[in-house]
Amino acid sequence: MTEILKVENLKKSFNLSRKQQKLEKTYQKVKVAVNDLTFSAYKGEIFGLLGPNGAGKTTTLRMLATLIKPDGGNAFIDGKSIINEENEVRRKIGFLTSELKLEDFFTPNYLFGFFSELYGVDKTTAAQRRQVLFSKFGIDKFAEVKFGNLSTGMKQKVSLVISIVHDPELIIFDEPTNGLDVLTAKVVTDFLEELRAEGKTIILSTHIFSLVEKLCDRVGIIINGQLIALDTLENLTKEKNLEDTFFELYEKTTGDRI
Amino acid sequence: MKNIFTIIKKEFSRFFKDKRMVITVLLPGLLIFAVYSLMGTVFSGMESVDENYKPKAYIVAAPQNLEETFSSILEITEKPSLEEAKKAVTEGELDIVVVFPSDFSQTIGTATPPDVKIFYNSAERNSVYGYTFVTAVLGQINTSAFTVNAASDKFDLATGRDITGNLMSTIMPMLMFALLASGCIAVAPESIAGEKERGTMATMLITPIRRVELALGKIISLTCFALLSGISSFLGVILSLPKLMGGMVGAEAAAFYSVGDYFMVLAIIISVVLVIISAFSVVSAYAKSVKEAGSLISPLMILVIVLGMATMFFAGNVPHVAIYIVPLLGSGLAMSSIMSFSVNPLGFALSIISNLVITAAFVVLLAFMFKSEKIMFKK
Ligand SMILES: Nc1ncnc2c1ncn2[C@@H]1O[C@H](COP(=O)(O)OP(=O)(O)OP(=O)(O)O)[C@@H](O)[C@H]1O
Numbered sequence: 146m147t148e149i150l151k152v153e154n155l156k157k158s159f160n161l162s163r164k165q166q167k168l169e170k171t172y173q174k175v176k177v178a179v180n181d182l183t184f185s186a187y188k189g190e191i192f193g194l195l196g197p198n199g200a201g202k203t204t205t206l207r208m209l210a211t212l213i214k215p216d217g218g219n220a221f222i223d224g225k226s227i228i229n230e231e232n233e234v235r236r237k238i239g240f241l242t243s244e245l246k247l248e249d250f251f252t253p254n255y256l257f258g259f260f261s262e263l264y265g266v267d268k269t270t271a272a273q274r275r276q277v278l279f280s281k282f283g284i285d286k287f288a289e290v291k292f293g294n295l296s297t298g299m300k301q302k303v304s305l306v307i308s309i310v311h312d313p314e315l316i317i318f319d320e321p322t323n324g325l326d327v328l329t330a331k332v333v334t335d336f337l338e339e340l341r342a343e344g345k346t347i348i349l350s351t352h353i354f355s356l357v358e359k360l361c362d363r364v365g366i367i368i369n370g371q372l373i374a375l376d377t378l379e380n381l382t383k384e385k386n387l388e389d390t391f392f393e394l395y396e397k398t399t400g401d402r403i
Numbered sequence: 404m405k406n407i408f409t410i411i412k413k414e415f416s417r418f419f420k421d422k423r424m425v426i427t428v429l430l431p432g433l434l435i436f437a438v439y440s441l442m443g444t445v446f447s448g449m450e451s452v453d454e455n456y457k458p459k460a461y462i463v464a465a466p467q468n469l470e471e472t473f474s475s476i477l478e479i480t481e482k483p484s485l486e487e488a489k490k491a492v493t494e495g496e497l498d499i500v501v502v503f504p505s506d507f508s509q510t511i512g513t514a515t516p517p518d519v520k521i522f523y524n525s526a527e528r529n530s531v532y533g534y535t536f537v538t539a540v541l542g543q544i545n546t547s548a549f550t551v552n553a554a555s556d557k558f559d560l561a562t563g564r565d566i567t568g569n570l571m572s573t574i575m576p577m578l579m580f581a582l583l584a585s586g587c588i589a590v591a592p593e594s595i596a597g598e599k600e601r602g603t604m605a606t607m608l609i610t611p612i613r614r615v616e617l618a619l620g621k622i623i624s625l626t627c628f629a630l631l632s633g634i635s636s637f638l639g640v641i642l643s644l645p646k647l648m649g650g651m652v653g654a655e656a657a658a659f660y661s662v663g664d665y666f667m668v669l670a671i672i673i674s675v676v677l678v679i680i681s682a683f684s685v686v687s688a689y690a691k692s693v694k695e696a697g698s699l700i701s702p703l704m705i706l707v708i709v710l711g712m713a714t715m716f717f718a719g720n721v722p723h724v725a726i727y728i729v730p731l732l733g734s735g736l737a738m739s740s741i742m743s744f745s746v747n748p749l750g751f752a753l754s755i756i757s758n759l760v761i762t763a764a765f766v767v768l769l770a771f772m773f774k775s776e777k778i779m780f781k782k
């Protein structure tokens with residue numbers, strides 16, 4: 146098993162403004178969002194980070210994608226550190242969340258070319274890749290339609306394809322099916338399974354049990370910024386279903402009754 | 404009817420709860436007050452020097468009783484002939500020419516009163532000063548006894564070129580700054596705060612593009628867009644000049660300036676747009692939305708226009724060449740000096756260099772902001 150992602154004692158806190166303190170109903174000035182996270186992901190697997198709202202999933206994935214810097218610990222993607230080898234890391238990962246948008250004004254063709262250039266993919270490789278990916282996802286017919294005029298499903302496909310213009314080893318996906326209807330959600334899950342079949346590694350975050358059950362090989366359960374369980378889906382669901390396992394762990398960790 | 408009041412109450416409480424909105428509304432007034440007070444203090448010193456100035460005058464046939472007064476307030480200058488004297492006024496080397504009719508003493512106070520002719524140059528500050536001064540002095544004598552400039556001679560000896568230069572150097576900096584700034588405000592918030600707000604900036608930030616490249620790419624292209632509007636405004640002003648001057652100069656006005664002058668103005672416009680665009684970009688990168696960027700930029704916009712207006716106070720007299728280093732103000736002064744055909748090459752160069760240095764600093768700052776998670780991904 147080749148280790149593609151290695152996360153070591155990753156930590157991140159945020160200083161809360163007054164407004165945020167009110168929102169979070171706390172008097173503490175500092176919010177520990179990710180607390181000493183350690184795990185690995187291996188080639189060809191889908192790794193799921195499962196956790197409730199505010200658990201620290203987005204924060205973790207943003208650190209891995211080099212959008213924000215950890216306060217402590219480190220993570221290595223294919224041996225490159227997210228702290229001091231940011232640009233190497235960026236070349237090796239594809240990052241997707243519903244917060245990353247493409248400009249409505251441009252066509253899929255243009256966007257593919259634009260991001261290929263930013264990732265430093267040479268023109269011939271980019272052209273070949275575009276042809277393969279566009280025909281695989283049925284984007285060909287819409288390649289010259291402005292992004293803003295595409296259907297939601299087609300927009301999602303284009304976003305997925307754009308995120309892998311540079312053929313990354315690791316795909317990081319925050320809440321892959323959040324806010325999508327069943328058809329579009331299937332586009333996404335099919336896409337991820339396809340990538341896994343090609344030997345890519347995927348790390349995704351979600352709070353949806355069924356998504357984990359459908360896709361993930363291994364699961365990390367994250368609550369209050371801490372990883373409280375880490376195992377294969379099989380092992381986690383041996384005795385009871387995933388939902389019951391999760392709530393049991395949740396009650397044990399937080400002391401709250403649900 | 405009662406609901407009008409309900410709405411007004413709601414609007415008022417909304418408005419006064421938003422500190423930023425209140426500040427944005429009040430800031431322009433404060434800014435103008437601050438800048439003008441400052442300018443006033445700086446210039447009060449310069450104006451007082453002017454009051455001791457003795458206009459250089461050539462006087463023909465001054466009545467004996469006035470000779471003494473004139474020699475105490477004017478610097479009486481000899482010229483070989485009236486024509487020579489008038490030429491000297493046109494060239495700005497003499498301030499005024501006063502011509503008394505030879506029968507002044509005989510006709511004064513009669514039914515056909517004498518007419519005193521005062522020739523001046525409206526494009527020269529000292530000449531206008533001398534003209535007003537002498538007119539005022541003559542006005543203190545019995546005014547119904549004689550007339551001043553009642554004849555239909557051409558008393559203003561300024562050439563079309565001088566008048567053009569004078570007008571253009573006064574209005575151009577302010578006009579151009581206002582037009583350039585509005586060109587910049589039309590593009591910067593949309594391109595930077597807009598991309599941030601819509602989430603398309605983050606999509607670029609996950610790629611390995613260097614942040615400085617992103618900053619430079621943005622600023623260069625935004626500068627080009629703003630320049631388009633800047634250059635078209637400049638041409639608009641130059642071409643409408645004959646109309647603007649109400650027939651004082653003809654269509655040849657634009658030709659008073661050489662190709663070199665136009666290139667210098669272009670260089671100034673480019674450097675000014677770079678400064679404004681990069682400043683607006685930094686503010687836009689800080690803002691969470693296009694709307695916020697707009698409200699944060701508006702005081703800057705006023706500052707730019709006020710700096711453009713401030714060049715008028717100098718009226719061509721820059722006390723020290725170092726003033727050209729002051730961003731935008733220096734550019735305004737340089738532009739003004741080109742328009743009045745009296746460019747100071749060192750000042751011109753300093754204004755351009757200082758703008759480029761400031762732009763470079765803003766680009767670095769912008770790149771730093773693109774790197775900062777607090778700015779790009781704040782909650
Ligand atoms: N920029 C920030 N400033 C302050 N606090 C933050 C910031 N980003 C995240 N947090 C806080 O850190 C905690 C973890 O947030 P995060 O977004 O990582 O959770 P999540 O697991 O993705 O939750 P969700 O399911 O809501 O997306 C939350 O309490 C959140 O409010």
Ligand SMILES: [Mg+2]
Nearest residue numbers: 202203204319
């Ligand atoms: Mg999240």
